[in-house]
Amino acid sequence: MKKNSSKKIFFSIFLLFGIIVFSYSVLAASGCCEKTKDGFWCQMVDDISSKCDSSNGLTSSPTSCDQTAYCSLGTCINSVTGECVPNLPKSECESDSAGEWDSRTLQEIPTCQLGCCSYGPYTQFVTQTKCKQLGTDYGVDPIFNDEITDELECYNSDTSYKEGACIFENGDCRRTSKTECDSQSGNFEEGFLCTATNLETQCARSSETICDENGRVYFKDSCGNLANIYNEEMFSTNPNAWNSEMKDYWTYIKEIDDSSICSFTGTTSSTCGNCDFLSGSVCSKYRLNDPTMPNSKPEFGNYVCASMDCAYDTDRNGEREIYHHGESWCAMTEGTYWDQNAYEEFGLGGIRINKTTGDYVEAKILKELENQSNYNLPGSQYVLLKCIDGEVLQESCMSYRNSFCVDVVSHESEFREAHCIGNDWRACLSKTTKKTCEGDSIYGTQMCKWVGGFRLDGKSTTTKESNRQNIDQGSCVPLLSPGLEFWTDKNNAECSLGNIQGSVTYATSWTVKRDHFAEFGTKSASETCMNDCYLIPGYASDLAGSDLQDQKAMENIYTGGDVPSGDLKDYMVSLRKAYYCEGKTGKASGPSVSCSGEPDKRNNFPVYWTHQEFYDSITERARSLGDCGYKAGAYISLSEMNESNVELELMTVVFQKISQEGDVKDEDKGNLAEKIYINNEYVGDQCGYRSGEYDEELCQLENIPLEESTDGEE
Amino acid sequence: MKKRGQVTIFVIIAIVIIVLGVLAFFLYPKLKISTGFNTENPELFLQNCVENDLENLIETLSLQGGEFNPQGYTIYQDVKIKYICYTSDYFTLGLKQVPFIKRFVEDEISVQIKPKVDECFDDLVLKYQQKGYEVSSKKGNIQTEILPEQTSIDLIGYNLTVSRGENENRFNLFVINLDNNLYELLNIAEHIVSWENEFGDADTLSIMMLKKDIRVNKILRDDGSKIYIIENKKTKEAFQFASRSLVFPAGLF
Numbered sequence: 001m002k003k004n005s006s007k008k009i010f011f012s013i014f015l016l017f018g019i020i021v022f023s024y025s026v027l028a029a030s031g032c033c034e035k036t037k038d039g040f041w042c043q044m045v046d047d048i049s050s051k052c053d054s055s056n057g058l059t060s061s062p063t064s065c066d067q068t069a070y071c072s073l074g075t076c077i078n079s080v081t082g083e084c085v086p087n088l089p090k091s092e093c094e095s096d097s098a099g100e101w102d103s104r105t106l107q108e109i110p111t112c113q114l115g116c117c118s119y120g121p122y123t124q125f126v127t128q129t130k131c132k133q134l135g136t137d138y139g140v141d142p143i144f145n146d147e148i149t150d151e152l153e154c155y156n157s158d159t160s161y162k163e164g165a166c167i168f169e170n171g172d173c174r175r176t177s178k179t180e181c182d183s184q185s186g187n188f189e190e191g192f193l194c195t196a197t198n199l200e201t202q203c204a205r206s207s208e209t210i211c212d213e214n215g216r217v218y219f220k221d222s223c224g225n226l227a228n229i230y231n232e233e234m235f236s237t238n239p240n241a242w243n244s245e246m247k248d249y250w251t252y253i254k255e256i257d258d259s260s261i262c263s264f265t266g267t268t269s270s271t272c273g274n275c276d277f278l279s280g281s282v283c284s285k286y287r288l289n290d291p292t293m294p295n296s297k298p299e300f301g302n303y304v305c306a307s308m309d310c311a312y313d314t315d316r317n318g319e320r321e322i323y324h325h326g327e328s329w330c331a332m333t334e335g336t337y338w339d340q341n342a343y344e345e346f347g348l349g350g351i352r353i354n355k356t357t358g359d360y361v362e363a364k365i366l367k368e369l370e371n372q373s374n375y376n377l378p379g380s381q382y383v384l385l386k387c388i389d390g391e392v393l394q395e396s397c398m399s400y401r402n403s404f405c406v407d408v409v410s411h412e413s414e415f416r417e418a419h420c421i422g423n424d425w426r427a428c429l430s431k432t433t434k435k436t437c438e439g440d441s442i443y444g445t446q447m448c449k450w451v452g453g454f455r456l457d458g459k460s461t462t463t464k465e466s467n468r469q470n471i472d473q474g475s476c477v478p479l480l481s482p483g484l485e486f487w488t489d490k491n492n493a494e495c496s497l498g499n500i501q502g503s504v505t506y507a508t509s510w511t512v513k514r515d516h517f518a519e520f521g522t523k524s525a526s527e528t529c530m531n532d533c534y535l536i537p538g539y540a541s542d543l544a545g546s547d548l549q550d551q552k553a554m555e556n557i558y559t560g561g562d563v564p565s566g567d568l569k570d571y572m573v574s575l576r577k578a579y580y581c582e583g584k585t586g587k588a589s590g591p592s593v594s595c596s597g598e599p600d601k602r603n604n605f606p607v608y609w610t611h612q613e614f615y616d617s618i619t620e621r622a623r624s625l626g627d628c629g630y631k632a633g634a635y636i637s638l639s640e641m642n643e644s645n646v647e648l649e650l651m652t653v654v655f656q657k658i659s660q661e662g663d664v665k666d667e668d669k670g671n672l673a674e675k676i677y678i679n680n681e682y683v684g685d686q687c688g689y690r691s692g693e694y695d696e697e698l699c700q701l702e703n704i705p706l707e708e709s710t711d712g713e714e
Numbered sequence: 715m716k717k718r719g720q721v722t723i724f725v726i727i728a729i730v731i732i733v734l735g736v737l738a739f740f741l742y743p744k745l746k747i748s749t750g751f752n753t754e755n756p757e758l759f760l761q762n763c764v765e766n767d768l769e770n771l772i773e774t775l776s777l778q779g780g781e782f783n784p785q786g787y788t789i790y791q792d793v794k795i796k797y798i799c800y801t802s803d804y805f806t807l808g809l810k811q812v813p814f815i816k817r818f819v820e821d822e823i824s825v826q827i828k829p830k831v832d833e834c835f836d837d838l839v840l841k842y843q844q845k846g847y848e849v850s851s852k853k854g855n856i857q858t859e860i861l862p863e864q865t866s867i868d869l870i871g872y873n874l875t876v877s878r879g880e881n882e883n884r885f886n887l888f889v890i891n892l893d894n895n896l897y898e899l900l901n902i903a904e905h906i907v908s909w910e911n912e913f914g915d916a917d918t919l920s921i922m923m924l925k926k927d928i929r930v931n932k933i934l935r936d937d938g939s940k941i942y943i944i945e946n947k948k949t950k951e952a953f954q955f956a957s958r959s960l961v962f963p964a965g966l967f
Binding site: 036038039040041042043044045076078080081083085086087088089092093095096098099137138155214215277278282326328386388389391393395396397398399400402403422426429482483484485490491493494626 | 801802814817897929936961963964
């Protein structure tokens with residue numbers, strides 16, 4: 001009995017504990033808030049109990065928002081104004097007293113279809129109900145045209161708004177619409193100017209001019225009304241010089257497309273006031289010696305059509321270049337792509353792509369972009385510039401180079417146009433063949449590049465006949481290296497994608513004590529190497545005047561050919577037959593490896609022929625994968641190690657004794673001999689890298705001579 | 715004789731000053747307003763009393779994305795700016811956080827200006843009482859309308875009946891107007907937010923190409939948020955708001 005009750009108590013405690021743990025896990029669950037405590041509608045949060053607002057009947061659930069009824073997306077219709085807002089959550093829409101939620105998309109709702117709304121002198125591309133609202137707001141009768149389905153077409157369409165002279169009993173006159181004239185109890189004469197002589201108003205022709213709200217220069221009558229567009233030939237101070245055309249010009253309102261309205265080419269004019277804002281010309285008060293002004297002052301009045309062009313020193317050479325109103329182009333920013341020659345030749349120094357195909361306009365752009373040590377450096381960001389009304393505005397492309405600026409080149413137009421386009425670098429990492437890597441793209445713009453060598457999935461696909469050149473032995477990496485938060489732990493996973501760890505087996509003689517591998521020199525290490533010899537710093541490097549960094553020369557040896565001169569032992573290459581051929585032991589001698597001439601006896605080709613090739617490949621791959629550390633000034637090549645920062649890239653070589661089976665020998669476990677290489681140079685461990693007490697003076701970059709070891713059997 | 719001449723000159727100067735004063739009083743309404751309270755026109759008193767606060771309120775709201783105490787905001791140059799489009803996730807489009815922006819700002823103005831309107835209404839009652847009127851008054855609600863080139867505050871349900879002797883006047887139509895271009899700025903904001911919601915970004919260049927007097931600045935922040943500043947180049951009025959839509963992280967996820 002006692003035993004039973006203690007069991008019950010234990011069970012109850014266990015159950016209670018379970019309930020608490022379960023409740024906690026449920027309460028701390030991630031999910032969808034109808035509204036967060038921060039005030040955001042329909043957001044996913046990691047802890048709904050602490051982050052969701054539960055006041056006023058608001059709720060949450062441990063599911064994604066699209067699975068909830070309250071956050072279902074639909075169209076929200078303003079029952080008062082008729083505005084239609086697409087993609088709005090149900091609860092948010094209904095939180096507004098005028099909001100009516102409809103689960104259909106905007107395109108499926110007839111009342112939400114857009115058309116061209118003319119109201120007074122204005123046009124706007126809106127819904128029919130919104131058009132009515134605009135009419136109310138502006139106090140005019142709007143006209144809705146649902147046959148116009150394009151915003152620009154709507155903007156350029158004629159309005160039904162007609163103006164005329166509104167004449168009052170006292171002889172005063174105002175240029176206005178009929179509706180407005182009627183509201184002021186005036187006598188409306190449609191299409192007439194207040195200066196029409198037959199109307200007998202007190203308003204007279206005048207030589208004064210004024211800017212209208214569309215940026216054109218207009219004559220102004222003596223009552224202050226707009227007349228027609230300024231044309232210096234349509235006014236004279238000599239009463240006898242007035243001809244019928246001039247009188248007509250001061251009698252009727254002329255539409256913009258009327259043949260009597262003047263026009264001009266270019267962006268400036270002091271004789272014609274028909275400035276075109278979209279083409280970069282706008283009404284402005286004349287200023288002497290201003291480059292945006294026409295050469296001469298106007299004959300009448302003070303206003304002219306001035307240029308809206310911008311002057312800007314994009315390439316920072318001290319001279320400002322001219323850009324047209326509305327043009328956009330890529331800026332020169334530190335660490336991003338810039339081609340000064342192209343800038344001087346075409347006026348575009350950014351990444352130029354073809355407007356039709358999206359492809360880079362020159363092969364050299366792609367080639368240069370592949371140089372990850374010059375472009376897309378850590379901290380760099382692309383910037384777009386645009387010229388608007390004489391002012392150059394800057395707009396940054398996305399941070400971390402998630403987008404980049406391209407100058408869009410069209411053969412039909414010289415008008416400069418640039419955009420920030422998305423850098424689709426994430427897609428590169430899932431591509432496993434050279435063809436898909438360099439061929440697939442969203443915009444037609446190549447975003448990835450193929451780096452021959454190791455594959456990201458670690459597989460080796462080399463065969464006895466094929467090296468990595470033609471069998472997709474390589475990695476697909478971003479062409480424009482993305483930014484990563486390498487100064488925190490956040491992107492460790494991305495950075496580690498480029499990490500490489502390999503092992504080399506050496507053959508030694510049973511007569512040689514094996515505890516001194518750490519002191520092996522490059523030559524002896526190379527000669528006794530039995531697999532993946534390219535991992536040995538300096539393998540197949542220049543020795544005795546012969547350059548075996550040439551991959552072709554190494555391939556030649558591997559396939560049974562002779563070394564360029566002398567014997568194999570004169571070069572820094574493996575002398576172990578096992579390196580070249582399956583099941584072979586012993587030492588290779590003479591100018592070639594006898595067994596490797598026969599393809600069926602040969603080992604599969606190594607991924608790399610030389611250490612330099614290996615190093616170049618992994619460096620390019622790591623740097624292309626993102627900002628995992630500093631780039632500029634880092635290791636360039638074996639022959640160009642000067643001025644490198646020793647802290648940039650380290651290679652650690654670990655020596656261990658292994659058994660015939662390839663396992664680390666028990667006696668050597670926990671007793672690793674490490675060699676640290678900086679820029680391919682052995683610096684030993686005296687620099688204090690391992691202890692975290694790096695001392696530059698202590699750490700000499702000079703190559704420390706290593707003992708030659710004796711060859712031996714495997 | 716000299717003294718008499720001087721007096722005459724002083725008298726003439728005094729007359730001129732008085733005439734100028736009277737002329738100014740009638741010719742310049744604002745001067746008339748500043749003289750204080752006109753029993754015939756209580757609306758003018760309210761307009762005068764509320765105008766400055768309304769102007770300041772609209773300026774504050776315009777800087778903060780339309781909300782006086784912004785919920786869901788980012789801080790830019792020490793100002794809390796409301797996110798009108800927002801997602802906390804990466805790779806997804808932002809959701810519009812305000813269904814109808816103009817309506818939202820109108821409601822916000824109504825709520826925030828009501829205490830001042832009520833205070834002015836109380837002052838108005840007091841002014842009448844000080845002038846010996848018997849006053850009967852009732853307060854109501856505020857309705858704001860943002861219209862082209864002006865913002866209009868309708869005092870709905872506000873009644874004022876003043877009487878002195880046999881004269882009785884009833885006032886119940888009070889409208890306070892403020893000239894501004896908030897209507898156009900909010901229209902453009904609405905346009906930009908639609909783009910942000912649909913595409914994750916807005917093409918500010920095309921807006922500026924179509925709207926001659928408008929400058930739109932887009933400021934990209936490190937977290938992927940954007941601050942849009944829509945400015946009327948002529949009047950320097952501006953409306954700014956934040957958006958976070960289609961943001962990509964540093965790294966894969």
